[in-house]
Amino acid sequence: MESFYFRKLDVYQNAKKMSRYVCSLVKNFPADERFGLCSQLRRAAMSVPINIAEGFGRFSSKEKAHFIEIAFGSLTEILCELELSLDEKYITNEEFDEAENQIIVISKQLSRLRSSIVSNGDSNLK
Numbered sequence: 001m002e003s004f005y006f007r008k009l010d011v012y013q014n015a016k017k018m019s020r021y022v023c024s025l026v027k028n029f030p031a032d033e034r035f036g037l038c039s040q041l042r043r044a045a046m047s048v049p050i051n052i053a054e055g056f057g058r059f060s061s062k063e064k065a066h067f068i069e070i071a072f073g074s075l076t077e078i079l080c081e082l083e084l085s086l087d088e089k090y091i092t093n094e095e096f097d098e099a100e101n102q103i104i105v106i107s108k109q110l111s112r113l114r115s116s117i118v119s120n121g122d123s124n125l126k
Contacts, residue, residue: 006056011109015049015071018102022078025099029090037090041081047074048106061121068114075103075110 006012022045026038048071055067079100086096 006053011106011113012049012052014102014106014109015052018106019045019049021099021102025091025095037081037085041078044074044077044081061117065114065117068110068117072107072110075107079103
């Protein structure tokens with residue numbers, strides 16, 4: 001049995017990719033946003049794969065589902081923060097669209113994963 005099963009999940013791999021992308025975007029933000037929007041975006045982006053991993057470190061399906069919900073909440077936070085970044089012209093429309101597309105894919109994957117955890121329990125997710 002693979003003890004770190006979450007590493008094999010497409011949603012985890014996609015969340016890491018999205019996190020790297022968002023972190024690359026904030027490198028171009030103004031210096032005065034370093035402790036504001038940059039910090040918030042980095043934390044939220046890293047929170048998605050971290051919460052997926054943490055959920056799979058829990059023993060009950062209820063706890064797993066809870067951490068998937070936290071990851072989903074972080075995704076919506078990222079989308080809002082990216083919209084604010086776009087409004088401030090810190091990112092381009094193309095950069096926003098790329099990030100939004102990644103967020104849409106991940107949100108669908110998280111939703112399916114949560115549904116699977118809730119309906120099947122832990123039998124398929126060990």
